[in-house]
Amino acid sequence: MSYRIYHTDGYIIDSSVSGESNKIFTILTYELGTIIATAQGVRKLQSKLRYSLQDLTFAKFALVRGKEIWRITGAEKIVNIYDKKIPIQIKQSLARVLVFIKRLSPGEALNKKVFEEFSLLSDFLTSSRVIRNNNDIVAIENLAYLRIAHHFGYGTPSDKLKEVVYSADWNIKIRDLGVELIEESKREVVSILSEAQL
Numbered sequence: 310m311s312y313r314i315y316h317t318d319g320y321i322i323d324s325s326v327s328g329e330s331n332k333i334f335t336i337l338t339y340e341l342g343t344i345i346a347t348a349q350g351v352r353k354l355q356s357k358l359r360y361s362l363q364d365l366t367f368a369k370f371a372l373v374r375g376k377e378i379w380r381i382t383g384a385e386k387i388v389n390i391y392d393k394k395i396p397i398q399i400k401q402s403l404a405r406v407l408v409f410i411k412r413l414s415p416g417e418a419l420n421k422k423v424f425e426e427f428s429l430l431s432d433f434l435t436s437s438r439v440i441r442n443n444n445d446i447v448a449i450e451n452l453a454y455l456r457i458a459h460h461f462g463y464g465t466p467s468d469k470l471k472e473v474v475y476s477a478d479w480n481i482k483i484r485d486l487g488v489e490l491i492e493e494s495k496r497e498v499v500s501i502l503s504e505a506q507l
Contacts, residue, residue: 464501
């Protein structure tokens, strides 16, 4: 019996051990939404997939639909966020944003805007010299939560926040506005994020 192989880009959100040599992964994909997939024998030293399947890796995946979860048949690492020479606080922030996406994802429902949002955020945060201090990271992370919650249908931002929530890009202007407005609108931010995480 032949199986259809699906190809998609994706970010590995997290993973867990399954049996002696297998692992189960949660992956934010462009073509399939947020999925659960298994990789057979990936913990063995001789596994060809071993170095392409680490948490916070952005990769090209080949997947086959199993009875209950997807099966990874191939993976080509593009970049692992942990490999980048950026502050650990930024890496941890991106990891938390991925966990937030996992929490909000309704099964395998496709939401390409969420994938694109995280890709833009990752590119922005890992660019050189866009973060001046830890306050920037906190504000940008909270703004990312608001923007992702909006893509999932949670919260209607006030007129004050609309520019930074609806913007199609991440840039220095959005950083500066976000730092200012997130601080000014703490109550609204908490309300929207509480709704999203119910």
